[in-house]
Amino acid sequence: MIKLKNIKKVYKMGEVNLEALKGVDLEIEKGEFISIMGPSGSGKSTLMNIIGCLDTPTEGEYFLDGEKVAGLNIDELSEIRNKKIGFVFQSFNLLNYATAYENVELPLLFNGASGNERKERVKELLEMVGLYRWKDHRPTELSGGQQQRVAIARALVNDPSVILADEPTGNLDSKSGKEIMDIFLELWGKGKTIIMVTHDNNIASYSQRVIRILDGRIIREG
Secondary structure, eight states: OEEEEEEEEEEEETTEEEEEEEEEEEEEOTTOEEEEEOOTTSSHHHHHHHHTTSSOOSEEEEEETTEEOTTOOHHHHHHHHHHHEEEEETTOOOOTTSOHHHHHHHHHHHHTOOHHHHHHHHHHHHHHTTOGGGTTOOGGGSOHHHHHHHHHHHHHTTOOSEEEEESTTTTSOHHHHHHHHHHHHHHHHTTOEEEEEOSOHHHHTTSSEEEEEETTEEEEEO
């Protein structure tokens, strides 16, 4: 489903070139659950951003569902993100002025879905994550675990084939973290491809395969 070949990413810092990725080769099959691990500055976030079409490689090839992604323009990348990729972040990235319902509904508004379509889809997903009774609450009225469940519902609203999760339990206590990972396991069981960045070995143990990255290179898979 995902194929990266000799991916390099260089950031120009004045007269200095910073190599964030130094020739990464990686294949991820449809329906896999992958964890990416590495210390700060290892390149794992850069790799995640490229897989998520939030950034483009300086060099190399990237194929998603057989489509060549590297080299596409901003609008084309945005369309791919909207259709195929759902994002879950450590800091939740919810709109504080909007209710849980409105946060989940937002991507559907951008897609032009009808009112009935939006209502049915948001209800379905908030029920799936166990939060429909909290649909009128704003993020400040929800616990961290509840906020992350809203974020997961929002990530799923356009039925993406790939879910990218960046430290999804990083701001949660152990009980809430386990609840979030149980949701990911449920989604994996339904055929979703899940790619997760984490620094926590216990969280990584939920996945099928762990990719370890250091100094811009994959050093181990297992």
